[in-house]
Amino acid sequence: MNINSNNFQPNGPRPKHLTIGRIGMYGFIFMCALFFLMPLYVMIVTSLKDMDEIRSENLLYIPKALSFYAWPKAWSEACTGFVCEGLKPGLINSIKITIPSVIVSVSLGALNGYALAFWRFKGAYFFFGLCLFGAFIPYQVMVYPLLKIESAIGIYSSLPGIILVHTIFGMPILTLIFRNFYASLPIDLFKAARIDGGNFIKIFFYVIIPMSTPITIVAVILQVTGIWNDFLLGLVFAGRDNQPMTVQLNNIVQVDYGVAEYNVDMAATILTSLVPLFVYFISGRWFVRGIAAGAIKG
């Protein structure tokens, strides 16, 4: 730690001696951390126990004997209603939904943001306002009419159908963050490109896109976690053959014929949250930036 730079910081450098207050503070923050970690811990240990141990032993204890019975079952055998294929099809569906949805929605968001930031025309911001307003409308208001629209164009209950829905609902926030990012770029850059004869498309591809890496990372993180974690839209729009992982997880856990197998349920739950957790842990700072960008305007 650089002492010099910290001397003038308001809170001073980290105190060398632990005072009672600081011990109390660490104690409190530690308790909070335990509360936040407990469900994750319980999920993991439960998935590694067998049912006898779950019934008789303490929820919070580590497994006496490791049992890996639950994991393959959750992956490929657990039943959702009459089909017993585990979560595997759900994972494949979620990938099939997430990748194209992210690509389409982020590209469109970037294009919208670019047009709004540099090529304003009369009325553009009126529609942008409408679009932003859409971010706050509860899905329940739009689900049924949207379903009608999609069946009218013949893509309801299909992969393109769910991709379109994710593109629609991702549009307000993505347009907003791209617009704000582009608006913060120096306008002279754009003017120079204009003088050099760049048109709408050329400037976008040769000047703007190469500069968009940071905001694109943020947008991709936002969309990957959002779409992967979506339940409602997948349930309504994806159709039986494309149900995402979250929907199948819920079916596996809730529709339990016979004896409930909590270890299988927990293994399935962990499997479903692996992708967003992975994104979160590897992206760290970027994830924070992503959600902060999604939350704070301008």
Next chain:
Amino acid sequence: MYYLTKNLASKISLLPMIIISLTVFVGCIIYSFIYSLTGSKLIPALNYVGFQQYERLFKSRKWDVAVENIFIYGFVFTIGCLVIGFLLAVLIDQKIRGESLFRTIFLYPYAMSFVVTGLVWKWVLNPTFGLEHSMHLWGFDWFKLDWLVNRELAIYAVCIAAVWQGAGFVMVLMLAGLRGIDEDIWKSLSIEGIPKWRSYLFVILPMIRPMVVTSIVLIAAGVVKVYDLILALTSGGPGYATTTPAMYVMENFFSRANLGQAFAASIIMFISVVCILAPWAYYEFYFRNKEAK
């Protein structure tokens, strides 16, 4: 003609946004409102019945419960997230060791889906094998944690799960606010000898008001939408004790074939969101602009 062709590329590229804004965001609301005035059952039909659906809605016992739940949930969840989020942000701001580790721990639930959150807490709060069981095994026989099967308390179980998931997010927002406070403010506060907790509560908190307002608006806008979490955690039960407006709407759309009723309920949901947002939007876009001038 000139107006149309000027800046044409930009207009074309914004066309999807314009179409979606008009057809989906505005169109769906108009569609829902029109059909909320009809007696549609299984399929949308234009048999006008006036505001009967709304009357039925407000007489419905289940809707009453749903509205009551959303108020309890909204209140507890918002306050819980704000208090815990702010507290965690202040703690993290104390130059503690392992700051990034703690931040990671507090925020990771936010990466999880509502379904996962609901299912995990359903297991932790399981009255037979969950935490209650653990406490009994430790000898605390009196310990009772039957919230999920208790009509009165089930909604608070939902709140706990939701706060667990969302508090870290508020923490991040608040921390961003705290880190933006000018050092001179802290210097003058310490010269004045004001205790830290008072500085935070009475000086710093008002200074990060924009962050607080943003947090409240974002949380509140999410409150009305709550659906997956409750579906996973309690399925609206026991009975319909934890049902919410969103669930009421979805049920009437997809399992009870009572479209008119669902449309009416969804319109009420929409109006309540507008009521939450309008003052904020007014402040953000109108009042602020005026202030700037």
